[in-house]
Amino acid sequence: xxxxxxxxxxxxxxxxxxxxxxxxxxxxxxxxxxxxxxxxxxxxxxxxxxxxxxxxxxxxxxxxxxxxxxxxxxxxxxxxxxxxxxxxxxxxxxxxxxxxxxxxxxxxxxxxxxxxxxxxxxxxxxxxxxxxxxxxxxxxxxxxxxxxxxxxxxxxxxxxxxxx
Amino acid sequence: xxxxxxxxxxxxxxxxxxxxxxxxxxxxxxxxxxxxxxxxxxxxxxxxxxxxxxxxxxxxxxxxxxxxxxxxxxxxxxxxxxxxxxxxxxxxxxxxxxxxxxxxxxxxxxxxxxxxxxxxxxxxxxxxxxxxxxxxxxxxxxxxxxxxxxxxxxxxxxxxxxxxxxxx
Numbered sequence: 415x416x417x418x419x420x421x422x423x424x425x426x427x428x429x430x431x432x433x434x435x436x437x438x439x440x441x442x443x444x445x446x447x448x449x450x451x452x453x454x455x456x457x458x459x460x461x462x463x464x465x466x467x468x469x470x471x472x473x474x475x476x477x478x479x480x481x482x483x484x485x486x487x488x489x490x491x492x493x494x495x496x497x498x499x500x501x502x503x504x505x506x507x508x509x510x511x512x513x514x515x516x517x518x519x520x521x522x523x524x525x526x527x528x529x530x531x532x533x534x535x536x537x538x539x540x541x542x543x544x545x546x547x548x549x550x551x552x553x554x555x556x557x558x559x560x561x562x563x564x565x566x567x568x569x570x571x572x573x574x575x576x577x578x
Numbered sequence: 579x580x581x582x583x584x585x586x587x588x589x590x591x592x593x594x595x596x597x598x599x600x601x602x603x604x605x606x607x608x609x610x611x612x613x614x615x616x617x618x619x620x621x622x623x624x625x626x627x628x629x630x631x632x633x634x635x636x637x638x639x640x641x642x643x644x645x646x647x648x649x650x651x652x653x654x655x656x657x658x659x660x661x662x663x664x665x666x667x668x669x670x671x672x673x674x675x676x677x678x679x680x681x682x683x684x685x686x687x688x689x690x691x692x693x694x695x696x697x698x699x700x701x702x703x704x705x706x707x708x709x710x711x712x713x714x715x716x717x718x719x720x721x722x723x724x725x726x727x728x729x730x731x732x733x734x735x736x737x738x739x740x741x742x743x744x745x746x
Contacts, residue, residue: 549657
């Protein structure tokens with residue numbers, strides 16, 4: 415961890431205390447696991463802090479860990495254009511309640527990322543202005559990137575026109 | 579006129595099927611249904627180096643109502659299948675379909691829940707073309723084979739098609 419990353423992590427820990435569940439480092443990137451109640455506050459702070467602001471939300475996506483107790487995970491990638499620094503935020507979720515507060519109020523660009531995550535994993539984002547499916551048809555009933563979804567899909571779930 | 583000067587004072591006998599087939603096959607107007615990277619090869623088929631107009635097919639029509647042969651060039655997802663079928667239904671008969679490339683023919687490398695494993699599941703196909711994507715030459719091969727089929731089809735029942743052709 416370089417000095418900048420260390421100071422960021424220290425500030426996060428100091429400010430959010432127990433909401434920061436875990437901090438890891440992987441290939442020079444910092445990964446911060448936070449609770450889902452804190453995710454909007456952490457994102458707001460990351461965007462607005464004066465030391466090293468992160469104005470760019472590069473990506474939001476889900477993970478289905480399947481065998482882990484907390485099955486789902488939502489990942490956020492933020493990038494600081496000023497410091498040329500990247501930070502990864504993670505939120506772990508129980509299978510019974512896969513919901514994370516939406517960060518579209520903080521990063522409007524996260525709108526479609528959260529829709530995609532909802533479409534593929536069924537993770538809901540309370541507070542999202544328009545949480546519709548992004549890729550699959552509106553009336554599709556399944557979440558294709560979940561591990562228990564078969565590769566070739568559920569037969570008959572996606573209708574085709576008649577050959578005629 | 580060219581025909582008169584070629585025939586001179588004489589006359590010509592033929593069959594209606596042969597004459598209409600000959601006219602149809604040399605003026606196939608394609609509907610470029612470009613859906614992914616095959617569409618790029620479809621575009622290069624029209625460039626001066628490959629020159630699709632040598633076969634009387636250079637008039638790419640972006641309106642289905644003016645086209646005769648739909649070239650489905652690319653990956654057809656279940657969501658897109660309805661659109662492809664709707665455009666096909668808008669084409670006036672007689673109409674033909676070329677499945678260009680592995681994806682349109684069989685799903686290709688996308689063995690997945692979202693991709694239709696071959697467009698013949700929801701529309702009739704006359705020629706399947708292999709390749710990922712096929713070179714323009716391979717598309718021309720498919721078009722020439724389709725021309726043969728058009729030439730040999732009946733005026734009254736052009737749908738008198740036998741098995742679809744496979745171009746490898």
